[in-house]
Amino acid sequence: MAKKRPIALLAELASNKEDFGGMPLAPGHRMCIGCGIPPIVNEVLLAIDEPVVVSTATGCLEVTTGVYPVTAWNVPWIHVNFQSAAAVIGGVEAAYKVLKKKGLYDKEVKFVAFGGDGGTYDIGFQSLSATVERGHDFLYVCYNNEGYQNTGYQKSSATPIGAYTKTTPVGKEKIGKQEPRKDLTMIMAAHGIPYTAQAAPHIYRDLTKKVKKAMSFKGPKFINVLQPCTLSWRFAPEDTMRLAKLAVETRYWPVYEVIDGKYWKVNVKPKRPKPIEEYIAAQPRWKHVLKYPEIVEKIQKEVDEKWNHLLALEEMSKKLAEKEGVDYEKLFELPKEEN
Template identity: 50%
Template sequence: MTIKLKDICNQQDRLAPGHRACTGCSETTIVRQVLQAINGPVVVATPTGCLEIITSPYPFTSWRVPWIHVAFESVASVLAGIETANRSLVKQGKIKDQDIHFVAFAGDGATYDIGLQFISGAIERGHKFLYICLNNEAYMNTGIQRSSATPQGAWTTTSPVGKVLPGKTQPRKDLTAIIAAHNIPYVAQAAPHAWRDLMTKVQKAVAADGPSFINVLSPCPRGWRYEPNETIAISRLAADSCVWPLYEVDHGSCRLNYKPSQRSPLIDWLKSQGRFGHLLRPENKPLVDELENWVANEWARLVKRCQ
């Protein structure tokens, strides 16, 4: 059934205001969208990162659902433990089956990098949970350091623009494909401007009989260097320029969810954020051409895969 805002907007948010996200942060928008999409009880686990610290400065919590933070790297294992405890206690009749959905919200550092082993292990074992990667393409909580999700050419504090280096020199890791290669029921990429697409994916994910994963682009005004009001516009531009394709791998079958009628030029994407500012210099033209090729090739590869 098509999700309509008029139908859901009267529900109380499961993430309360008063959290300390930066002005214009997309992470909390995404969390709101995800939790609004899920009917029924939810238990949330979050690794160390922006979302964790902004929502739980003791003695405050913004969570209106059961929530846990343990450490940076192993949220998939923690959530696996919770999900398993639920299965065990329900099986033994110690608690009643409440049809709980288990959700992780983790940054790209916690997912692409330090937590990759843990998520791989957990989804291979088939724990039924939804893992949402809030992908802001760098370690934002520690102050904008590069991760393997950082795109080539982007400035970060550990891929600085110097006299000989033009920001990050490697393309980002294709984590969504890596997760899909585990052959779990549902894998997708999404972005918050496309709220209906995102929320529909969440509903498919939690309905799946097994692990599910959604990689959500999470624009960050501080780290990407743009004005806070542009967060959703930047998200839209990522999809329009095919830098962040919206697609899903539903039980192995790959489907594009959004195909721009005409692909926005990459240069518009690069111009929109200060982290790419140096790429506009004439001497970096060859790199921009290289990035343009990379995006075109990746897009073509995905389109072919989705045929």
């Protein structure tokens, strides 16, 4: 057997899943050309060694992958509605636990829920927060395309300030969305769950490592993945990963992880961060704000403040680890068998 790399390439991960035709989410689904959701879903599911059961909130992923009488899902999959992806997978996991306890089931199974930002930040937030609080053993992955893209792009609480959406148009008195985006990853970390992270689809090795790390913990895990939307952000389909890259390079979307809600680590630190204008200019949904320096300034300020906050949390975590006698670097390593 060939020596495994520290973290497998995507193709290697796929080759281990031949019984699924290589991909948990099969080709032939109806997602847009250039959509980042299918790679995110496959990167996440391929990084998990055990069989999985998946639940999904209503949204882009759901309406394009299970269209009666066909399905793109090669894994057991359930969709109930917009707000319930977490509660549903909690129910499945409860069933699994009790049937095992009763000796009526003997397989090892993992549980994953996917939701867009609408189904996660907004309508599904109560269900997510409560499912996490109850300590169900599952991973929740938000594919965050910063708006209700499945219904033609309305604002969500993940939409950034100034961005055009159909419910926050650019008018004479109001320039796009008035409020800054909600920082859901921070909120999830504040639940004190074993693992919380932000990731981006173009750094797939980081994402798959995070999934593996997440699955090494028992209990609730949350990963927020930025998903640039070619259709609503209005960039060319081939530029999805370029947009994700820009989001990280401008520090608009910091890539980091949090253990137990108290140890923070920023995984990518751009040495020469690009100005936010570069990221904004690449998105016709947002670039009108470049005419308004005061809005751009506000956005840059938000980005800088959040970045500095994260770095401060990271510093604080190191000190905390030292105080507690914990090896900070080791906290974020994969367990031995995964290496």
